[in-house]
Amino acid sequence: MKKHIFISSLLFAICTTVYAQGNSQQQHGADNSKQISARYADDKKLCAEESNSSTRMQCLRDAKEEYDKSIASAKTNSTSNKSNEKSTHTCAECGKVIAVDIQDKKGEGSALGVIAGGVVGGLLGNQVGGGTGRSLATIAGAAGGAYAGNKVEANMKTSKIWVVSVHYDNDSKNTYEFDHDPGYRVGELIRRNGNGIEKR
Template structure:
């Protein structure tokens, strides 16, 4: 392996490990605070129940620390890996164009020309063209609107992200429970 590539690979591993350590340290601080609060609550129990309460608090703290260590290891291995929580549709608004406006304007003008005589006919023709142009533009916008899928993913570090892949998925590619790897707005199966 080339030295530059190896150095870059090691740097990525160190960054992932540093982030995993930071997350673990934050979790440990919360676990310690919860343990102290539990011990305080145990001190308020009747004397006969205090020892059992303290054992339960210690057991809970140790289990939480074990889970935090496992999470730290998982984070260090693949911070961008996770599980799909849900696949939901969203709307990608279509865009109208001059073609839709022109077609609508022509149709509106033809309909407007059927109304009245003289100046009234001219006004109706112009109004029909304007209304038709707007309607044609909006109709094309509506026709080009499409549904796409976005995915809510719970990452290995516990964070939840919403991914809208580019290009958009018009058919669901993943379902809840699928294991995936996320890279920006790209998502792939693991």
């Protein structure tokens, strides 16, 4: 009888392994437990058919032993699968600093720079030549002065920025700009926080 129980348990183990390939780990765990219990119930029915009481008791002990082994094995596999699942999941919000660069960020000229440059250029152009030539020089001076004024203002507003490059665990990359030293160093572990980052 023990041999029959062993064979049925072996066949059951093979069936559950094949069955697992087409189902999720969670569903498989629940179905596996049901099948183990069903197999145990069938084994107890077989044992009940034994005419000798001592043989019947031994059969029940063997069935219980196989049931306990199957339950323990299923729990071990479930725990192992959960651990593997956790280790394969990446933290999409987690990453590492791969570069910190200090760069010059050019400012933008405003209408004030254009107007001031145009006035100065127009005044200078007005002092050149006479008649129609003076008018043309005034217009050219105003246009050139407006352009120059815009560029001068933009250069005056140039500032330093810190550009932090991050490589995320999900293999994506991003850069973040700061108007002051954020204190990040290459190799430092960070986490995405909204539109910015923070240390882990």
